[in-house]
Amino acid sequence: MIDKIISGDVTSIVSYFSPEIFRDKNVLITGGAGFIGSYLCETLVQLGATVVCLDNFSTGLTENIDHLFSKKNFQLITGDVSKYENREKLDYIFHFASRASPDDYQLYPVETLLANSQGSYRLLEQARKDDSIILFASSSEIYGNPDVVPTPEDYLGKVSSIGPRSCYVEGKKFSEALFMAYHRKYGLDSRIIRIFNTYGPRLRGDGLYGRVLSRFILQALGGKDLTVYGDGSQTRSFCYVTDLIQGILLAISNGKVNGEVINLGSPSEITIMDSAMKLMEIVGRKLNISFYPLPEDDPKRRCPEIRKVKELLNWEPRVNLEEGLKKTFEWFNRRV
Ligand SMILES: NC(=O)c1ccc[n+]([C@@H]2O[C@H](COP(=O)([O-])OP(=O)(O)OC[C@H]3O[C@@H](n4cnc5c(N)ncnc54)[C@H](O)[C@@H]3O)[C@@H](O)[C@H]2O)c1
Numbered sequence: 606m607i608d609k610i611i612s613g614d615v616t617s618i619v620s621y622f623s624p625e626i627f628r629d630k631n632v633l634i635t636g637g638a639g640f641i642g643s644y645l646c647e648t649l650v651q652l653g654a655t656v657v658c659l660d661n662f663s664t665g666l667t668e669n670i671d672h673l674f675s676k677k678n679f680q681l682i683t684g685d686v687s688k689y690e691n692r693e694k695l696d697y698i699f700h701f702a703s704r705a706s707p708d709d710y711q712l713y714p715v716e717t718l719l720a721n722s723q724g725s726y727r728l729l730e731q732a733r734k735d736d737s738i739i740l741f742a743s744s745s746e747i748y749g750n751p752d753v754v755p756t757p758e759d760y761l762g763k764v765s766s767i768g769p770r771s772c773y774v775e776g777k778k779f780s781e782a783l784f785m786a787y788h789r790k791y792g793l794d795s796r797i798i799r800i801f802n803t804y805g806p807r808l809r810g811d812g813l814y815g816r817v818l819s820r821f822i823l824q825a826l827g828g829k830d831l832t833v834y835g836d837g838s839q840t841r842s843f844c845y846v847t848d849l850i851q852g853i854l855l856a857i858s859n860g861k862v863n864g865e866v867i868n869l870g871s872p873s874e875i876t877i878m879d880s881a882m883k884l885m886e887i888v889g890r891k892l893n894i895s896f897y898p899l900p901e902d903d904p905k906r907r908c909p910e911i912r913k914v915k916e917l918l919n920w921e922p923r924v925n926l927e928e929g930l931k932k933t934f935e936w937f938n939r940r941v
Pocket residue numbers: 635636637638639640641642659660661662663664665666684685686687700701702703704705706716720742743744745799800801802803804809
C-alpha cells in the first residue's frame with residue numbers, strides 16, 4: 606500500500622498536468638525503483654501512461670513500486686541498463702538508472718560509468734529508431750567545485766577527471782555529450798536536466814546510500830549523533846521531490862527543452878550545519894554532532910542559477926525546506 610504522504614505528494618503533482626499529455630503514451634523509466642524514478646513511475650501511471658520500469662535493484666527497492674504491480678499500465682523489467690535491448694516503440698524515455706550516492710558509486714565505479722555511457726548509448730539508439738523524446742538525469746556534480754555560485758548552465762565546470770568522484774561526474778558528462786551528439790547529428794529530441802540535491806520520502810539514508818538529509822533523520826531517530834563532514838560550512842540547496850518531479854515532467858512535455866540543458870534545483874542555499882539545526886527544530890530537541898574529515902573532491906558550495914528554467918518552463922520550487930523536511934521526517938518516523 607502506498608504511504609499517505611507519498612500519495613498526497615503524487616496527487617499534488619498529477620493535478621498540475623492535463624491528462625491528455627501522457628495518456629496512453631509508452632514510457633520507459635530506467636532506475637524506476639529508486640527514489641526519483643519511483644515517484645516518476647507512480648505519477649505517470651496515474652496520468653494514464655503505459656509505464657515500463659527498468660531497474661537492476663542495485664540501490665532501488667521493490668517496496669517502492671510493488672503496489673504498482675497490480676496496475677495494468679505498469680510493467681517491471683529487472684535488468685542492467687548497460688545491457689539494454691531494444692523493445693517495442695516508446696514515446697518517452699527517462700534515463701535515471703545510475704548509482705547516485707558518493708560512497709556507493711566510489712565502490713562501484715565501473716558499473717557507474719557503464720550505466721552512464723553504454724546505458725545511454727543503448728537508450729539513444731532505441732530513441733533514434735522510434736523518434737522518441739529522451740531525457741537524461743544529469744547532475745550538479747558536473748560543475749565540480751564551482752567558482753560561480755549560483756551556477757548557470759553555461760558554467761564549464763571545475764572537475765577532476767581522475768578523482769574519486771570522477772566515475773560519476775565523467776559518466777554524466779559523457780552522457781551529456783552523447784545526448785547532444787544524437788541531437789545534432791540525427792535531430793533527435795534529447796533533453797538534459799542537471800539535478801541539484803533533492804530529498805523526500807524514499808531517499809535512502811542508510812549505509813553507503815546515505816545522503817545527507819535522510820542520513821541526519823535516521824541518525825536522529827536512532828538516537829545517534831549527526832555526522833557532519835568538515836566544519837559544516839559547505840553549502841547545498843535542497844529541493845523537495847514533488848517540485849523536482851513537476852520540473853522533470855514539464856521538461857519532457859515542453860518542446861522548448863528540445864536539445865537544451867537545464868538546471869533543476871532549489872535556489873535557496875544553506876550550510877550543512879544550518880540544515881542540521883533545521884532538523885533539530887523539527888525534532889524538537891538538541892542533537893549531538895560528530896565531525897569527520899571532509900572527503901576529497903567534496904564541493905564547497907552548491908546552488909543552481911534557475912533563470913533559464915524559469916524562462917523556458919515558468920518553473921521554480923514551491924516547497925520550502927521546513928515543510929519538505931517535516932514531511933520527510935514524518936515519513937521516516939512512521940517506518941522505523
Ligand atoms: N537525488 C538527487 O539529489 C540527484 C541529484 C543529481 C542527479 N541525480 C540522478 O538522478 C537519478 C536517480 O537518482 P536517485 O536519487 O533516485 O537515486 P536512487 O539510487 O534512489 O535511484 C537510482 C536507481 O537506478 C537503479 N540502477 C542503478 N544502476 C543501474 C543499472 N546499471 N541498471 C539498471 N538500474 C540501475 C538503482 O537500482 C536505483 O533504483 C540518478 O541518475 C542520479 O545520478 C539525483
